[in-house]
Amino acid sequence: MPIRQSNRCDLVKQSDIRSMTLACAERGGINLAQGVCDLDVPEPVLQGAADAMREGYNVYTRFDGLPELRLAIAEKQRRFQGLNLDPETQIVVSAGATGAFQAACTALLEAGDEVLLFEPYYGYHVSTLRAMDVTPRFVPLHAPDWSFDDAELEAAASPRLRAVVLNTPCNPCGKVFSRAELERVADFCQAHDLFLFTDEIYEHFVYDGLEHVSPACLPGMEERTIAISGASKVFAVTGWRLGWASCHPRWREPIGHFNDLYYVCAPAPLQIGVARGITGLGQEYYHELAEDHGKKRDRFCEALKNAGLAPHVPQGAYYALADISSLPGRDSRERAMHLLERTGVACVPGRAFWHDGAGEGLARFCFAKRWPELNQACERLERLS
Ligand SMILES: Cc1ncc(COP(=O)(O)O)c(C=O)c1O
Known part of the structure; x- marks a missing residue:
């Protein structure tokens, strides 16, 4: 051969x-x-990264990121979502949201598992899963309001189903899942004992007075939600490769160890730039x-x-x-x-x-x-x- x-x-x-x-x-x-x-x-982000290089942030960081950035992310999540994340045990900084999703999937899923995605989907989610021999299952979002049907959701359940991937606000359709919709997804995850991987990279791009709800806030979802977000979009730094997963302390080491294996750490001075952007920029x-x-x-x-x-x-x-x-x-x-x-x-x-x-x-x-x-x-x- x-x-x-x-x-x-x-x-x-x-x-x-x-x-x-x-x-x-x-x-x-x-x-x-x-x-x-x-x-x-934004200027504090640029200045923060430039200063950080001179201040000596040029070497490997801990596998889950620098404390300044983990603390800034935790404070931001408290400010915007009312979430109480421990920056020492609940945040893994990675090479973009893409890196965080890859590390989380590798740590928590097996080949042969099934994972449910709402459709239309973001192609990287599907390709990442397929590359791990995980089978995607699709539940349609129906135009014009991109609503989903509980019967179609339920029909996608199977003994091999291990997780749901949910992107809110959604690329490509722009859907912002309402709290009531998220509660239906949360009930489904609890009924079938599933992880919920959320992709919240567009959390600050919400219009018409709507609000972004982080599904980890919902009752019973703290342990099973792996919430992914990052700096690419909100600070216009897609090339910096800075994102993170926040999760229950049980999952930080497994996710963090794969993050270490794949990326070692996210770029050190850029972590500081993002941290100073988060702390320096107001509402x-x-x-x-x-x-x-x-x-x-x-x-x-x-x-x-x-x-x-x-x-x-x-x-x-x-x-x-x-x-x-x-x-x-x-x-x-x-x-x-x-x-x-x-x-x-x-x-x-x-x-x-x-x-x-x-x-x-x-x-x-x-x-x-x-x-x-x-x-x-x-x-x-x-x-x-
Ligand atoms: C839904 C979604 N998630 C993740 C990403 C990539 O994020 P990052 O640059 O942090 O890897 C994108 C970029 O287009 C996206 O649309």
């Missing part, structure tokens, strides 16, 4: 997000495909962030409407799914390419977010862009009609 790569490589082929980004760059287009937040990094920073993105959402969804691409107006995160079924093409990829050729605006084909054909009439657009670029994208789309 000739030497060959592992079967796992088929699971992590180039994503539609990356390939649309490349196609966009070749054409000099406006990239609304990738979820890169183009905003300025108004988060308020303005949500307000600015809310305005961008409104402008962009208006442009989609004017272009004849009916949007699903998101409640949170910074993506809009839109109906592209009227564009020529046999599937969402061809339609997205058609849109790129005609307008120079790149989006992600909807098929990236559903395991079957359900996304073929949709595309996802990221509106976390600077105003001039966003306005230009809007004008280009509006010329479609």
Whole structure:
């Protein structure tokens, strides 16, 4: 038998997000495909990281991160969610939310387990699970309000089901799970003795006066929730690779040890930058962030409407799914390419977010862009009609 790569490589082929980004760059287009937040990094975050290098934060940190950052995260969670996390035993700082999710899944799941995800989903969640030989099961979120059905949730239960993955606010559909919905998911997790992995990376991108509820706050969920978040989006530092998992003290060592194995630690001076950002930025920073993105959402969804691409107006995160079924093409990829050729605006084909054909009439657009670029994208789309 000739030497060959592992079967796992088929699971992590180039994503539609990356390939649309490349196609966009070749054409000099406006990239609304990738979820890169183009905003300025807040000054305390930048200054904190720069100072930290001079102050000597240049060596390995403890496997679960520097105490300054764990303390800052715990205080922030108390301030925003009323959660009482012990920074010594309940937080693992990792290489982004992506690293935290990988370490948590490796520590808590077995090959052959099943894990339930709401659909549309964030592709990395599914690929991470598949690469570990864990089988994803899907429960649909139904448009237009992306609600889920208890009977469909219950039907996904099985003796091999070990966990639920829940992304709120959700990429790509922007759903912000309400407290009542989260309680239904929490009941399901308790009834079937499941972990709940939450991805709360967009926790500060919530519009229309809605509030983000961290599921770990719900009664009975403290021990079984692994809450994942990070600095990538809120401080516009996607390249820093800074995220974290918070959990019951029982899981900190298993998760932390895999974090150590994969990444050793998150970048030390950048941990300090994020810590000083969290402690140095007041409520108004988060308020303005949500307000600015809310305005961008409104402008962009208006442009989609004017272009004849009916949007699903998101409640949170910074993506809009839109109906592209009227564009020529046999599937969402061809339609997205058609849109790129005609307008120079790149989006992600909807098929990236559903395991079957359900996304073929949709595309996802990221509106976390600077105003001039966003306005230009809007004008280009509006010329479609
Ligand atoms: C739902 C979700 N989780 C996680 C991430 C990645 O986070 P990080 O940069 O902290 O790894 C993204 C980025 O797009 C995302 O949309």
